[in-house]
Amino acid sequence: DQQVKQNSPSLSVQEGRISILNCDYTNSMFDYFLWYKKYPAEGPTFLISISSIKDKNEDGRFTVFLNKSAKHLSLHIVPSQPGDSAVYFCAASADISQTGANNLFFGTGTRLTVIP
Amino acid sequence: EAQVTQNPRYLITVTGKKLTVTCSQNMNHEYMSWYRQDPGLGLRQIYYSMNVEVTDKGDVPEGYKVSRKEKRNFPLILESPSPNQTSLYFCASSLWGFSTDTQYFGPGTRLTVL
Numbered sequence: 001d002q003q004v005k006q007n008s009p010s011l012s013v014q015e016g017r018i019s020i021l022n023c024d025y026t027n028s029m030f031d032y033f034l035w036y037k038k039y040p041a042e043g044p045t046f047l048i049s050i051s052s053i054k055d056k057n058e059d060g061r062f063t064v065f066l067n068k069s070a071k072h073l074s075l076h077i078v079p080s081q082p083g084d085s086a087v088y089f090c091a092a093s094a095d096i097s098q099t100g101a102n103n104l105f106f107g108t109g110t111r112l113t114v115i116p
Numbered sequence: 117e118a119q120v121t122q123n124p125r126y127l128i129t130v131t132g133k134k135l136t137v138t139c140s141q142n143m144n145h146e147y148m149s150w151y152r153q154d155p156g157l158g159l160r161q162i163y164y165s166m167n168v169e170v171t172d173k174g175d176v177p178e179g180y181k182v183s184r185k186e187k188r189n190f191p192l193i194l195e196s197p198s199p200n201q202t203s204l205y206f207c208a209s210s211l212w213g214f215s216t217d218t219q220y221f222g223p224g225t226r227l228t229v230l
Contacts, residue, residue, distance in 0.1 A: 002157075002158075004158075006158075041223070041224070042223060042224070043120070043206050043208070043220075043221025043222050043223050043224055044159070044206070044219075044221050045221070046218045046219060046220075089158060089159060091159075102147070102164055102166060102172070102213055103161055103164075103174055103175060104149070104161055104219075105161070105175065106151075106158040106159040106160065106161075107158050108156060108157060108158040109158050
């Protein structure tokens with residue numbers, strides 16, 4: 001059963017506008033969340049992360065928001081650029097001291113296309 | 117250059133023929149992990165290793181084996197591959213832990229089992 005879900009397989013946005021990618025999770029023990037970006041024929045690359053003690057983390061054009069009560073996080077990209085076109089994966093993990101394991105669970109990905 | 121390398125990049129094999137996909141990192145990372153990526157399922161963790169001689173199961177370990185005899189290498193072994201193991205495989209490493217530390221991914225190995 002998928003513990004991390006990205007319900008939008010694809011998203012198209014005009015260059016310069018905001019891109020909002022969404023992610024939902026089911027496991028209340030998750031306390032750390034990450035976003036990865038993947039270009040074709042390459043491995044994923046880390047983009048931004050957030051701990052459950054925060055509700056927002058910002059890095060340049062990228063901001064991740066976490067709503068723990070809704071078990072929802074989102075990635076905002078402002079302004080969107082054509083080079084942002086890629087597949088974006090969210091991922092989540094639980095504290096190893098709580099679970100005894102160091103598993104990382106990924107969503108199914110959202111393909112973002114930024115139109116010039 | 118800091119990197120994670122995987123070999124081979126592409127492999128076509130037949131059911132039941134044992135194969136090994138190698139993974140090597142040059143960053144002196146403690147943690148290494150294997151994932152598979154399938155359409156509609158995203159990336160799923162197969163096995164991970166927190167240190168030499170320490171390995172543990174991920175989300176989908178069935179049909180796979182791993183070993184960590186030295187820090188830099190983490191091979192993935194399919195002793196009797198089946199068609200449902202046709203997938204895109206990624207190896208990754210990180211300094212402290214996958215969940216809270218930046219993981220560096222290899223370029224991927226596309227495996228087809230006929």
